Amino acid sequence: MSELIEYKPGATFPGKIGRTAEESTPAWPQPIRAKEGAPNILFFILDDVGYGQLSCFGGLVETPNIDRVAENGLRYANMHTTALCSPTRSCVLTGRNHHSNGVASIMETATGYPGYDARMPFENGMLSEMLLQHGYNTFCVGKWHLSPSEENTAAGPFHRWPMGRGFERFYGFLGGETNQWYPDLTEDNRSVPQPKPPEEGYHLNIDLADKAIKMVLDAHVNAPEKPFFLYYATGAAHAPHHVEKEWIDKYKGKFDAGWDSYREQVFQRQKEIGLLPADAQLAERDPDVPVWDTLSPDERRLYARFMEVYAGFLSQTDFHFGRILDTLEEIGELDNTLIMVLSDNGASAEGGPVGSVNEMFFFNNIPEKFEDNLAQIDELGGPRSYNHYPWGWTWAGNAPFRRWKRETYRGGSTDPFVVSWPNGIKARGDIRYQYAHAIDMVSTVLDVQGIEPPRAIRGVAQSPLEGVSFAHTFDAPDAHTQHVTQYFEMFAHRAIDHDGWRAVCPWPGPNFTEAAKKGRQFGSPVPPEVLDELETIAWELYHVAEDPTESHDVSAQHPAKLRELISLWWTEAGKHKVLPLDGDVKTRMVVERPQTSRPRTRFTYYPGLSVIPQPATPKIVNRPHSIEADVEIPSGGAEGILLAQGGAAGGIAFYVKDGKLPFAHNYA
Numbered sequence: 001m002s003e004l005i006e007y008k009p010g011a012t013f014p015g016k017i018g019r020t021a022e023e024s025t026p027a028w029p030q031p032i033r034a035k036e037g038a039p040n041i042l043f044f045i046l047d048d049v050g051y052g053q054l055s056c057f058g059g060l061v062e063t064p065n066i067d068r069v070a071e072n073g074l075r076y077a078n079m080h081t082t083a084l085c086s087p088t089r090s091c092v093l094t095g096r097n098h099h100s101n102g103v104a105s106i107m108e109t110a111t112g113y114p115g116y117d118a119r120m121p122f123e124n125g126m127l128s129e130m131l132l133q134h135g136y137n138t139f140c141v142g143k144w145h146l147s148p149s150e151e152n153t154a155a156g157p158f159h160r161w162p163m164g165r166g167f168e169r170f171y172g173f174l175g176g177e178t179n180q181w182y183p184d185l186t187e188d189n190r191s192v193p194q195p196k197p198p199e200e201g202y203h204l205n206i207d208l209a210d211k212a213i214k215m216v217l218d219a220h221v222n223a224p225e226k227p228f229f230l231y232y233a234t235g236a237a238h239a240p241h242h243v244e245k246e247w248i249d250k251y252k253g254k255f256d257a258g259w260d261s262y263r264e265q266v267f268q269r270q271k272e273i274g275l276l277p278a279d280a281q282l283a284e285r286d287p288d289v290p291v292w293d294t295l296s297p298d299e300r301r302l303y304a305r306f307m308e309v310y311a312g313f314l315s316q317t318d319f320h321f322g323r324i325l326d327t328l329e330e331i332g333e334l335d336n337t338l339i340m341v342l343s344d345n346g347a348s349a350e351g352g353p354v355g356s357v358n359e360m361f362f363f364n365n366i367p368e369k370f371e372d373n374l375a376q377i378d379e380l381g382g383p384r385s386y387n388h389y390p391w392g393w394t395w396a397g398n399a400p401f402r403r404w405k406r407e408t409y410r411g412g413s414t415d416p417f418v419v420s421w422p423n424g425i426k427a428r429g430d431i432r433y434q435y436a437h438a439i440d441m442v443s444t445v446l447d448v449q450g451i452e453p454p455r456a457i458r459g460v461a462q463s464p465l466e467g468v469s470f471a472h473t474f475d476a477p478d479a480h481t482q483h484v485t486q487y488f489e490m491f492a493h494r495a496i497d498h499d500g501w502r503a504v505c506p507w508p509g510p511n512f513t514e515a516a517k518k519g520r521q522f523g524s525p526v527p528p529e530v531l532d533e534l535e536t537i538a539w540e541l542y543h544v545a546e547d548p549t550e551s552h553d554v555s556a557q558h559p560a561k562l563r564e565l566i567s568l569w570w571t572e573a574g575k576h577k578v579l580p581l582d583g584d585v586k587t588r589m590v591v592e593r594p595q596t597s598r599p600r601t602r603f604t605y606y607p608g609l610s611v612i613p614q615p616a617t618p619k620i621v622n623r624p625h626s627i628e629a630d631v632e633i634p635s636g637g638a639e640g641i642l643l644a645q646g647g648a649a650g651g652i653a654f655y656v657k658d659g660k661l662p663f664a665h666n667y668a
Helices: 064-071 085-094 127-132 204-222 245-249 258-273 297-330 370-375 391-397 440-449 512-517 528-537 559-575 585-590
Strands: 040-046 073-076 137-143 169-173 185-187 190-192 228-233 337-343 417-420 430-432 485-490 493-498 501-505 540-542 640-647 650-656 663-666
Touching: 040 085, 040 297, 064 073, 064 297, 064 337, 064 417, 085 127, 085 440, 127 137, 127 228, 127 440, 137 204, 169 204, 204 228, 204 297, 228 297, 245 297, 258 297, 258 391, 297 370, 297 391, 337 440, 485 559, 493 559, 501 559, 540 559
Parallel strands: 040 228, 040 337, 073 430, 137 169, 137 228
Antiparallel strands: 073 417, 169 185, 185 190, 337 417, 485 493, 493 501, 501 540, 640 650, 650 663
C-alpha cells in the first residue's frame, strides 16, 4: 500500500494533475494531528472549596481521589485565584487576568466598562481554541458561567457558549449555580431535560461524571492516539449543598466540636504536612464569627449538621471524579494525562452567620430565622432544601488564612492546587512553594508541549498571555518563581502581591464588624472622597514570605514599601482595565444591559418550549403584572401547570387543579 502524499492546507498542491486519473498523482490536505506523545489535559475546577477543606491540604473532609492525584504528583502551597468564580474561570481558560477578560466579577454584575462588561474578547483565546489547532479533542462538562446572562437563551447568540469558544462538546449548566437534584441542563447548544428524577437515583455529579467518561471513551475508541482536553467543572461544592443521605451520614458527629476546633486541627495538620512553616501563626480570630462554645445546644446541633452535609457533598464529588480517573487508568491514559485540580476561590460566606435552608434568602436580602432552619434540619441536603452552611465553617475551611470568597485577603484568593502527570513529572507527593496564579495554567500547558501561543485564532489577532509557566518547578523544588507581581480586585476589595510582600485595601472593611462601625456593608459603593480616605489610611502591608497568614500588619514599620506597592497596584490597574472601582453590588445586579431583542411588556409562550433561563424571563419582581392563559379544557377535565418560574427555592406557578386556577408564590 503506497504512502499517502499530504500537504498543509493553503500550500501548493504537491501531486500531479493530468488529463485522467491514470496520468495523475493524488495528494491530500494534511489533517491536524497532535504531536506524538502529547499529553491529555484534565482541568478539574472545584467551586467554593477552601484551602483547609481537602484532606490533602490538611482538611477534615475525605477526598481520597484528589489525594491520589496529589500523591502521584505535586501540591502547590502558594496558588492564587481572583476570589470569585467567573473571574477565576476566565483566567484558567485564557491565561489572562479577569479584568483583561472583561470579567471583573460574576457575569450577573456586568457594567458598561471594558473590564466589567462580561463580553470576553475573542482576542483573548481560550486553551480549548488553542489546543483545537493542535489536534486535540476538547470537552467541557459542568459549570460554564462565562457567557453574559442575557445571551444564555435558545435564541443565542452562541458564540460565547462553550462550543463557540473551542469546545467540541458541552454538557452542563451555563449559569453560576444550579440545583443538584433538578439542574438546568444544556447539551451542546440546546436545553435538555435531566435523564431521570432524583427518586430514580439522579444527582448532577453522577450525571456529569457519566457524560465526561462517555465523551472520553467515544473519542478514544475511534482515535486512540488523539489527545483530549477535558474541562471538568462541577457545581460542587457551591451551594446548594445537595447530596444523598448516605454521604451525609458518613460524617455524623464528626464536626460536633465546632469550627474553632476544626480550624486548630487543620492548622496543625498543615504544618505537619509541610504546607506551612513550623513557626507559622494561625490568622487572628474573625470578630464576625461567634465562639463555638458560646452557642446554644440547638445552634451547635444545627450548625454541625450543615457541615456534615457540606462534607458529604464534597466527598461525593471526589468519588465521582475518581470514576473519571479509573476510566483513564483502564484505557491506559492516566499516566499521560496532565491533571490540574483547583478551587475557583476560597470557601463561601454566602450562607450568612446562621446558615441557610434556602440560599435564595441571602440573594434577596431576607434575614434567616434560626427557628425555621432548625425545624428543617432533616431536610438539609435533600430535594426540598437549597442549603448553605454558616460562615463560621467558611472561616474554618479557609484555615490558616483570614476571611473568605469575594475578598482579596488570602482566605478568598489562596486556594488548593494539585498537579499530576506521571509521564512528565518525576516527583511524587511533593509540595511546591513557588508563587502561582490561575492565569499561569494555560502558559504551563503550552510550555510542556513546546507550543507557542497562537498569533491568531479564526482570523482574530491574539493578545499576549499574561500568565507565566510554572513547568520549570515540576522537578525543581528550589527553582525561583517566574510570577513576581499579581494584582487583585473584587468589588473594590484590593490587594497586590510583589516579591514576597502583600498590600491589602479591604472594602468595606477588614471584617463586617469593623465596616458596620463606619456605616458600611458588603456591596456599599465607593464615593471619590471615601476612596481618597482609603488611599491614606486603609492599606495594610504584610511580609507574606515570612508571614503567610497575614497576621502582622507592618505598614507602620515599612511605609516606603507600602507606598511602592500602592503605586504598583495603580499601575497594574491601568494596565489591566481594573478601573473604575465599583463596590455597589446591588446596583450592578440590576443595571440595564444590551439585549438581543427590543424591550417589550408582553411575552407569549407556547407548549413544548425548552426551559427559558431566568435572565430572559419577564422582570415581574416587585412590580404589578398579569398572566393570561388561553387553554382548551377537554370535556373530561384536565389538571396541570400552565406556567411556572423558579422552583422549590423560590418562584411562581399558575396551574389548573380541581376545576380551579390557583396561583402559587413560593417567596424567597
